[in-house]
Amino acid sequence: MTAATANQRYNYGTAIRAAFEYLLGNYADTFVIGQGLWSPWYVGNTMTDLDKKFGKERVIDTPVSELGCTGAAVGASLCGMRPIVVHPRIDFMLFAMDPIVNQAAKWSHMVGGQAHPGVTVRAIINRGGEQGAQHSQALHSWFAHIPGLRVVMPATVADARDLLIASVLCCDPVIFMDDRWLYSQEADLPPVVELDLASQRPQVLALGSDLTIAAAGYSVKLAMDLRDALSQRGVSAEVVDIRVLNPFDAMPIVNSVSRTGRLLVIDGGWRTCGLSAEIIAAVSERLPVSALRAPPLRITLPDAPAPTSRVLEKIYYPDLKTILATSSSHFGF
Amino acid sequence: MDDIHLGALADPARFHDPIDIGSRDTAELVGYLQAMLRIRKVEQKLAVMRRDGSIGGPVHLGVGQEAVAVGVSAHLRKSDRVFGAHRSHSHLLALGSSIRGLFAEVLGKDTGLSRGMGGSMHLWDQPNGFFGSVPIVSGTVPLAVGAGLAAKLRRETDVAVAYFGDGAVEEGSVHESLNLASVMKLPVIFVVENNLFSSHMHISLRQPSDAVSRFAVAHSIPHELIDGNDVVAVAAAAGRLIDSARSGGGPGLLEAVTFRWYGHVDWREDIDVGVNRTTSDLESWRKRDPLARLRQALEKSRAWDPDNYSRINATLDAEIDTAWQQAEADPYPEHSALLDRVYGAGKS
Numbered sequence: 001m002t003a004a005t006a007n008q009r010y011n012y013g014t015a016i017r018a019a020f021e022y023l024l025g026n027y028a029d030t031f032v033i034g035q036g037l038w039s040p041w042y043v044g045n046t047m048t049d050l051d052k053k054f055g056k057e058r059v060i061d062t063p064v065s066e067l068g069c070t071g072a073a074v075g076a077s078l079c080g081m082r083p084i085v086v087h088p089r090i091d092f093m094l095f096a097m098d099p100i101v102n103q104a105a106k107w108s109h110m111v112g113g114q115a116h117p118g119v120t121v122r123a124i125i126n127r128g129g130e131q132g133a134q135h136s137q138a139l140h141s142w143f144a145h146i147p148g149l150r151v152v153m154p155a156t157v158a159d160a161r162d163l164l165i166a167s168v169l170c171c172d173p174v175i176f177m178d179d180r181w182l183y184s185q186e187a188d189l190p191p192v193v194e195l196d197l198a199s200q201r202p203q204v205l206a207l208g209s210d211l212t213i214a215a216a217g218y219s220v221k222l223a224m225d226l227r228d229a230l231s232q233r234g235v236s237a238e239v240v241d242i243r244v245l246n247p248f249d250a251m252p253i254v255n256s257v258s259r260t261g262r263l264l265v266i267d268g269g270w271r272t273c274g275l276s277a278e279i280i281a282a283v284s285e286r287l288p289v290s291a292l293r294a295p296p297l298r299i300t301l302p303d304a305p306a307p308t309s310r311v312l313e314k315i316y317y318p319d320l321k322t323i324l325a326t327s328s329s330h331f332g333f
Numbered sequence: 334m335d336d337i338h339l340g341a342l343a344d345p346a347r348f349h350d351p352i353d354i355g356s357r358d359t360a361e362l363v364g365y366l367q368a369m370l371r372i373r374k375v376e377q378k379l380a381v382m383r384r385d386g387s388i389g390g391p392v393h394l395g396v397g398q399e400a401v402a403v404g405v406s407a408h409l410r411k412s413d414r415v416f417g418a419h420r421s422h423s424h425l426l427a428l429g430s431s432i433r434g435l436f437a438e439v440l441g442k443d444t445g446l447s448r449g450m451g452g453s454m455h456l457w458d459q460p461n462g463f464f465g466s467v468p469i470v471s472g473t474v475p476l477a478v479g480a481g482l483a484a485k486l487r488r489e490t491d492v493a494v495a496y497f498g499d500g501a502v503e504e505g506s507v508h509e510s511l512n513l514a515s516v517m518k519l520p521v522i523f524v525v526e527n528n529l530f531s532s533h534m535h536i537s538l539r540q541p542s543d544a545v546s547r548f549a550v551a552h553s554i555p556h557e558l559i560d561g562n563d564v565v566a567v568a569a570a571a572g573r574l575i576d577s578a579r580s581g582g583g584p585g586l587l588e589a590v591t592f593r594w595y596g597h598v599d600w601r602e603d604i605d606v607g608v609n610r611t612t613s614d615l616e617s618w619r620k621r622d623p624l625a626r627l628r629q630a631l632e633k634s635r636a637w638d639p640d641n642y643s644r645i646n647a648t649l650d651a652e653i654d655t656a657w658q659q660a661e662a663d664p665y666p667e668h669s670a671l672l673d674r675v676y677g678a679g680k681s
Contacts, residue, residue, distance in 0.1 A: 031486060057486065063516060068509025071475020072482055075493070078464055079414060079483035098506065102469050103476065109674045111457035111465060112448020112666075116677035147675050171677040198679025247676070 007190050012160045013045040013183035019164035020047060020084075022192050024054045027082060030168060033060040033069050034086030034122075042088040043124070044183055070096035070121065074104045074173070077119040082168050084120045090177070091134045093123055104173035105148030118171040122164070125179040125217070125268070127306060130313060136306035140216065141267075141274040143175045144245040150174040150197060151245040155220030156205075157187035159243060166197040179218040179268075200244050202252040208238035211331065212256040212263050214279050216242040219266040225320045226266075226327065235333045245275060250282035257283050261293035264327050266318065271300040297330045299323055337547040342560055342590040343529065345617035351630035352563045359636045362627065365407070365564045367645055369399040369624050372423045374649050375432055378657060379422070379439065379453075380600035387661075388439055392453045393420040393468075397562075397594040400623035401526050402427035404567025405494065405587070408575040409462060414480035414493045416473035417466030419454055420526075420593070424496050428461040432653060436660035443670075444663040450674060470531075471497060471504035474523070478510045481519035481584070492520040492578045500531025502545050511552040511586075520578035522571070523554070523586040526561060532597045535609035549586035561589025562623040592618040 010018060023030045036042020038051050038061040051059040062069045066087065073083035087093035093100075104117045127136035144151045150172050154160040160178060167174035174197065205220065206227055213223040220241045227237040238260055240253050257263045263283055265276040276298035283296065299318050307313050327333065341347045354362055376394045383392050398420075406427035409415065417424040422435065430446065438445030439453045447457045454468040464480060467473055477495035484491045501507055502525070514521045525545045529536050536543045549556035555577065557570035567589055574585030594615065596603020604612055631637040673680075 063509075063512055065509035065513060067506050068475045068478065068513045071506065071510070072479035072513060075414075075416075075464075075473075075476030075479025076483040076486075077479070078476065079480050081483045081486065083479070098469060098472055099475060103467065103472055107465070108677050110447060110451045110455040110467075112445070112450040112670075113674035113677065114448065114457060115459060115465070118677075150676070150678075196678070198676070 007188040010157050010189050012157050012185045015157045015161035016046040019161045023168050030082045031058040032084045036088050037061045066095040071099035073119045074099045074117050077117040086122045088124050089126050090123045090139050091137050105146045116171040117173050120167045120174045122176045130308045132308035133305035138268045141269045152176045153217035155241045157185055166195040170197040181218045201249045202240050202242045205239045205241045208236040210235050211237040212260045213237050214240045214253045215266040219268045222266050226323050229324050254283050254286045263296040265298040267300045270303050276300050294331050337544040339543045345614050348560050349620040352626045354630045365403050366627050368403045372399045372426045378653050384600040390452045391598045393598050394595045395420045395423045398591045400564035400567050401561045401589045404564045405571040407568045408572045411462050412491045413462045414464045415462050416464050416477040417496045419468040421466035425456050425463050428463050430458045430461050433656040433659050436656050437663050442663040443666045449666045471501040471506040474507050474510045478514045478521055481521035490579045494522045496524045499527040499536050514584040515552045515554050518583035521584040522574055525588045528591050528593050533607050546588045554584050554586050556586040558588045561591035562621045
C-alpha cells in the first residue's frame, strides 16, 4: 500500500478536522466562520491549527454575533461560496434562527429553485459535566421539522469526516450536528471518497434478528453497547444508524423492523414531538399491525431542561444500565 | 452622538422646491426621471389591482420613495449584490428588472421573477444583481454582509447593498451586521430609507432620536444623511460611499429621508391606523415629490422639452398595460413545484 491509499487512524474529533483540512485544501470557495475557531477551548481537537495552515482570512474567529455571522454565511453562500458556520454550542445558536429557519431553509423554494444557500451550519452538542440547561441542548428534532434544511448527525468516525465533507459540497443548507461525547471514538479510515449527501440514508450498522434499535449521533453508541449486552443474553439486535434526519428516509428502519418485529428508538433529545415519535410513527404507518411482536419502545431524555446537580444529571441522561433494564423489561428479554 | 437628528429633513413643510441639478447632464437626469416614473406607475398599477381584488396577496408600496433606489442604482453594476426587504419593488425595478416578471410574480405565475413562488415579498432577479428580498424585518441585512464578505474573499470589487427601513434598526441583527462589516472592513452599503414610520408607528414613539445615522457613528462607519427625495443628492452620496467600498474603504451607510404615500401595506393611505400620520402631513409630503421636483428642475433649466414628459408617460402606460395583460395570461406553476423546489441537490 502506498501512503496515499493507506488507512489512517482517527478519532471522531480529528476526523472532523480532517474534513475541514480536505475542504479548505481542495475547494477555494470554502471558509469557516464562528466563535472560538482560533481556540481549542471552544472546538476541542476538531480545528487545531487550521487558521495557521489556511490563514485567518478563511478560518474566521468572530465577534459574539451568532445571528450576524450565520446570516453572513448564508449571504456568502448565495454568492457561490461554501461557508461553514461553527456554533460551539447549539444553545447559543438559537440567536441565529432567522438566518437558518426563515432564510436558508426557505430560499430555494421561495425564489423558485433559482438560488440555493449551500451553507453548512456545524452545531456542536456539548453537554454533561453539570453545565445545565443552557449548555446542553440537542435540538436535532427541531431542525429536522423544517423543510429545506438537511439535518445530519454522524455517529461514526467515518461519518464525522465524510458526511461533513458531503454537507459542505451539497448545494442545500445543512445542519451538521456532532457530539463531544463521541470525540474519543477511534477508527481507521481510508482516504476520502466524496459522497453525495442527497443519496445518504440510514444505515444498518450491525445485523440482528430479534430487535431493531434505531438511533442517531451519540445514541448510536448507546445502541451498540446495548446490542453487546443483549447478545450476552442470547438476544440478537440490529442497529440502524439514522445519519440523515431530514429529509428522512424511514425505509431502512421499516425494512429492519419487518424482519425483527420489534422496535426500540434511543434518542438524546426530548420525547414530545421528537425524533423518537417520528420514527415510531413512520414505522407504524408502513407495517401491518401484525408485523410487530411488541409495542414499540422509546428511550429519550425526560421532558425537562438539563439539570446541574450531579444527582439529577445522573438520572437525566440514559446510560447502558437503564437502557438495558428498560428494554429487557419491555420486550421480555 | 446625541446631536444627530434629522432636523429640517423631517419637516414636511420643507424641501418642496425643484431640486438642484447643477450642471448635470440632461440625459442622465432624464434617465432618473424615467426610472422613477416607471417605478411609480408600476406601483400605482399594483395598488389598483390589489384594491380591485386581482392580486391575492399583500403588496407593500413605496410610492413617494422612488428617488432612493434610482439614485443608488446609478452606481451599481450587474455583478453587485442587492438585498431588499418587504417594500422592495423600487429596489428591484431600479436595476432594470422586467415589469412583466414582477407582475407575474405578484400574481403567482410560473413566469414570475421567483417562478411564482415568492410573490411581492420574496423577489429575486440575480441576473440583474437583485439577490433577494424578504419580509422579515432586517432579515437580509446580515446576508448582504456575507455577500460583501464573499466579494472580499474573492478579491472582487463588487459591493453588496442592504436596503432597509428605520424600523429595522430596532432589530439586533442590524447592529451585529454593522459591527461585523465594520470590523472586517467589508464592501457593504447600508441604505436606510428613513420614512419615519414602521408599519403604523412614528419613529418618535420607537427611538430616542429620529436619525438612524447615529448607529453608523457608533460602529465607525462613514455615513451620509440626505434628502431621500432628491435623486441627485442620493446619487451623489451613494456614489461616494460605493466608490469608497469598491476601493477597499469598507462599509458605508446612507440615510435617505423620505416618506411613503400609501400606508404600510396595500393601497390605503392609513391615516386612521397610523399613529402620528395625519392628512396634513401627507399633503405636505406629497409636495416633496421626488418626481415633480426633478421634472420642475428640468423644465426650469430649459435644456429639456416639457412635451417629452407626456411622451414618456404614454410609453410607460402602454408598456405597463401590455405587461399586465401578459402576466395575467401567463401560466401558474405546475403542482409539482410545491415539493420540487424545497431542495436543490439530488435532482435528476
